[in-house]
Amino acid sequence: MGEFDLIARYFHRPAVHAALGGGDDCALLQPAPGMQLAISTDMLVEGRHFLSTVDPARLGHKALAVNLSDLAACGARPLAFTLALSLPQVDTAWLEGFSRGMLALADAHGCELVGGDTTRGPLNICITVFGEVPRGQALLRSGARPGDDLWVSGSLGDARLALEVFRGTLSVPAGVFDAARLRMELPTPRVALGAALRGIATAAIDVSDGLLGDVGHVLAASNAGARIDATAAVALMSAPPGDPSDGADAERRLGFVLAGGDDYELAFTAPPGARDAVAGAAEQAGVRATRIGQIEAAPGIRLTDADGRPVVQRHASFDHFA
Amino acid sequence: MGEFDLIARYFHRPAVHAALGGGDDCALLQPAPGMQLAISTDMLVEGRHFLSTVDPARLGHKALAVNLSDLAACGARPLAFTLALSLPQVDTAWLEGFSRGMLALADAHGCELVGGDTTRGPLNICITVFGEVPRGQALLRSGARPGDDLWVSGSLGDARLALEVFRGTLSVPAGVFDAARLRMELPTPRVALGAALRGIATAAIDVSDGLLGDVGHVLAASNAGARIDATAAVALMSAPPGDPSDGADAERRLGFVLAGGDDYELAFTAPPGARDAVAGAAEQAGVRATRIGQIEAAPGIRLTDADGRPVVQRHASFDHFA
Numbered sequence: 001m002g003e004f005d006l007i008a009r010y011f012h013r014p015a016v017h018a019a020l021g022g023g024d025d026c027a028l029l030q031p032a033p034g035m036q037l038a039i040s041t042d043m044l045v046e047g048r049h050f051l052s053t054v055d056p057a058r059l060g061h062k063a064l065a066v067n068l069s070d071l072a073a074c075g076a077r078p079l080a081f082t083l084a085l086s087l088p089q090v091d092t093a094w095l096e097g098f099s100r101g102m103l104a105l106a107d108a109h110g111c112e113l114v115g116g117d118t119t120r121g122p123l124n125i126c127i128t129v130f131g132e133v134p135r136g137q138a139l140l141r142s143g144a145r146p147g148d149d150l151w152v153s154g155s156l157g158d159a160r161l162a163l164e165v166f167r168g169t170l171s172v173p174a175g176v177f178d179a180a181r182l183r184m185e186l187p188t189p190r191v192a193l194g195a196a197l198r199g200i201a202t203a204a205i206d207v208s209d210g211l212l213g214d215v216g217h218v219l220a221a222s223n224a225g226a227r228i229d230a231t232a233a234v235a236l237m238s239a240p241p242g243d244p245s246d247g248a249d250a251e252r253r254l255g256f257v258l259a260g261g262d263d264y265e266l267a268f269t270a271p272p273g274a275r276d277a278v279a280g281a282a283e284q285a286g287v288r289a290t291r292i293g294q295i296e297a298a299p300g301i302r303l304t305d306a307d308g309r310p311v312v313q314r315h316a317s318f319d320h321f322a
Numbered sequence: 323m324g325e326f327d328l329i330a331r332y333f334h335r336p337a338v339h340a341a342l343g344g345g346d347d348c349a350l351l352q353p354a355p356g357m358q359l360a361i362s363t364d365m366l367v368e369g370r371h372f373l374s375t376v377d378p379a380r381l382g383h384k385a386l387a388v389n390l391s392d393l394a395a396c397g398a399r400p401l402a403f404t405l406a407l408s409l410p411q412v413d414t415a416w417l418e419g420f421s422r423g424m425l426a427l428a429d430a431h432g433c434e435l436v437g438g439d440t441t442r443g444p445l446n447i448c449i450t451v452f453g454e455v456p457r458g459q460a461l462l463r464s465g466a467r468p469g470d471d472l473w474v475s476g477s478l479g480d481a482r483l484a485l486e487v488f489r490g491t492l493s494v495p496a497g498v499f500d501a502a503r504l505r506m507e508l509p510t511p512r513v514a515l516g517a518a519l520r521g522i523a524t525a526a527i528d529v530s531d532g533l534l535g536d537v538g539h540v541l542a543a544s545n546a547g548a549r550i551d552a553t554a555a556v557a558l559m560s561a562p563p564g565d566p567s568d569g570a571d572a573e574r575r576l577g578f579v580l581a582g583g584d585d586y587e588l589a590f591t592a593p594p595g596a597r598d599a600v601a602g603a604a605e606q607a608g609v610r611a612t613r614i615g616q617i618e619a620a621p622g623i624r625l626t627d628a629d630g631r632p633v634v635q636r637h638a639s640f641d642h643f644a
Contacts, residue, residue, distance in 0.1 A: 082361060
């Protein structure tokens with residue numbers, strides 16, 4: 001199968017919203033009047049962002065999901081995406097699964113595949129995603145203010161737990177692993193929540209590299225610091241704890257929550273007066289939102305226990321080149 | 323050096339035109355009223371799109387140039403681009419050269435780097451480029467009509483000649499190789515010509531995989547065929563012929579021109595009544611435009627010699643999966 005046949009067979013869809021879809025030198029998009037175009041790009045590499053054994057349909061889902069998560073963090077509505085794909089060989093079963101998983105998520109969000117590129121080479125998936133957001137209303141990292149609450153959507157740490165089971169550093173009951181594996185392989189981008197938080201949240205980011213590191217980006221952009229309640233944070237993990245008397249287990253869970261990575265939840269800030277509005281937005285979006293701390297003027301992140309006592313922080317964020 | 327330091331050091335630029343540049347979850351673009359956004363993405367893989375020994379500054383130039391060439395083919399003015407980069411290691415000399423070459427070309431076209439992604443992995447460069455074009459004025463592949471002239475900008479075949487010298491299948495005088503190597507490593511995207519052809523050309527494409535294949539895409543989209551004068555086409559090669567009595571040399575040159583690949587010239591069609599307008603657009607853009615054939619109603623491409631006699635066609639286009 002040649003390059004053009006491959007594209008036509010697995011990836012070509014007629015343009016619905018786009019002025020011009022795939023098949024020309026460029027795709028054409030026409031943002032609605034008053035709208036800004038939000039753009040994000042993510043590259044996924046085998047062995048680093050996904051295991052070679054992953055179900056291709058789940059990989060297709062995840063490759064688009066991590067991009068939609070960036071749109072969610074800006075409060076943008078997904079419009080379209082491009083896909084560049086480097087493949088070691090033409091594996092039709094893999095392509096069928098990959099495109100099916102990806103396009104199912106795309107359809108669920110009304111996000112059209114409008115163009116792309118395919119080549120032979122080590123497996124690499126690069127998606128660039130486009131969304132629209134009313135001018136001036138995008139959620140940015142720079143708007144957090146001292147006194148704001150710090151919130152997190154959904155659950156944290158489970159994807160990392162699944163990864164550690166795959167790596168063999170940990171074993172958990174099969175049911176716990178299956179649920180955590182779903183979180184790792186089929187993350188849910190919080191698109192509806194991001195859109196619902198426009199005008200409510202003062203800052204937002206998607207948690208992809210780990211909570212501490214990603215909240216750190218918000219704080220750096222906002223010239224602020226934060227206090228995080230470690231007890232509230234660790235309660236965000238869906239997987240149940242092991243032996244309650246096992247201190248190493250509790251320590252590991254805190255690490256997964258604070259610096260696990262691959263969560264694709266939203267961390268966001270909002271004034272205390274907006275607590276009902278945040279709860280309403282979360283309910284409307286069908287996802288839990290949990291208050292885990294507060295923005296403070298002093299730089300840095302201070303972890304406390306439930307009684308407000310400092311907790312020693314030993315967890316760094318995931319950095320691809322650290 | 324960590325991922326974020328790397329981005330800040332080599333790739334961060336303040337946003338000039340973009341509503342929001344790199345450093346948040348998304349970049350924000352605000353196309354001017356009446357404008358459509360043209361989008362294209364290209365992925366470059368070591369060993370397939372470039373040699374591992376290439377000067378990193380030239381590679382940075384080329385990685386962006388092949389994307390700008392797609393905008394040129396649509397008649398779009400470059401606005402911005404995103405860069406996703408997978409690197410086997412952090413090589414500061416390589417990054418310095420690569421970013422310098424890329425950003426120099428970007429600056430020359432007023433095209434801002436607004437976002438990106440970096441990861442560790444086999445070397446892979448994925449750029450997505452954004453341009454603007456007045457609504458309804460983009461040059462498409464589908465507008466060629468029987469009777470239209472077929473034009474090509476600049477020169478063809480020289481990049482392939484240089485590649486064959488690198489491959490060791492051919493040897494040429496040093497001066498000929500140096501010039502051809504520049505065409506291969508530092509292609510010039512025909513952005514000004516593409517914009518000048520709006521309202522003049524009926525269809526356009528950039529010649530990246532080889533003339534016959536790329537003109538074939540125009541013909542397929544336009545439901546038409548073409549006659550190409552092989553003599554006029556072969557004269558598009560800048561490198562001088564070798565021994566005129568060497569039939570294999572002439573045959574090889576024709577192959578390089580018809581199916582060499584990596585040319586990044588524009589092939590376009592326009593009615594015969596627009597010849598002066600095409601010449602004016604080319605002069606304004608500072609590049610040669612050569613008439614090499616005509617669009618015909620019958621499907622397929624017919625090669626003729628200068629006297630209109632059929633020439634046997636044995637040249638396929640470059641296909642990454644053929």
